[in-house]
Amino acid sequence: EAGVAQSPRYKIIEKRQSVAFWCNPISGHATLYWYQQILGQGPKLLIQFQNNGVVDDSQLPKDRFSAERLKGVDSTLKIQPAKLEDSAVYLCASSVGGGSYEQYFGPGTRLTVT
């Protein structure tokens, strides 16, 4: 069974530029999560989708971050414009459902904003 796929693995941009990350969850997983992990910290949930609907985006900085999950499968997370403090690893995870199910994580995208 293929795991959660993410691309790109690494990205370096200058501040005020825009960037997009892509995630393909495990087939059949209804719930998809985007986390931000700053160096030395645990992951922080940015947004959670159930199929193609948003369940929780309370910690998403909506003035610069946006995410979508069209057709309830792949998802894209965008940052526009990027700030220095956005430098982090962006992790995508998926689970079978929205309850207490284990989440499977992708390898992450390491973003460096200069």
Place this chain on the structure above:
Amino acid sequence: SQELEQSPQSLIVQEGKNLTINCTSSKTLYGLYWYKQKYGEGLIFLMMLQKGGEEKSHEKITAKLDEKKQQSSLHITASQPSHAGIYLCGADGDSEVILTGGGNKLTFGTGTQLKVEL
């Protein structure tokens, strides 16, 4: 909001030694997850605990959730270099939301970095 504190922050042990990592929550834990992360990689699921007093084992790793459901410990027996990495505990945020199927918003601790020396 729920906060998770892990201790120690980092740990260096000799191969073959036992070790314990603790995770303490500011609120009652309705679901506690242990993950392992290697540098540059995603998180690997280890175990999930839900009931007070529950204990689970996988190979040489044992995790427990205390009776009061506010603390969990992860114990590694006879550590090996393959055990090296960052161990993260994660907790379900809201029991009512979980039970209604509304979501599984995990709050994570800051992690414990484990190094195993030969």
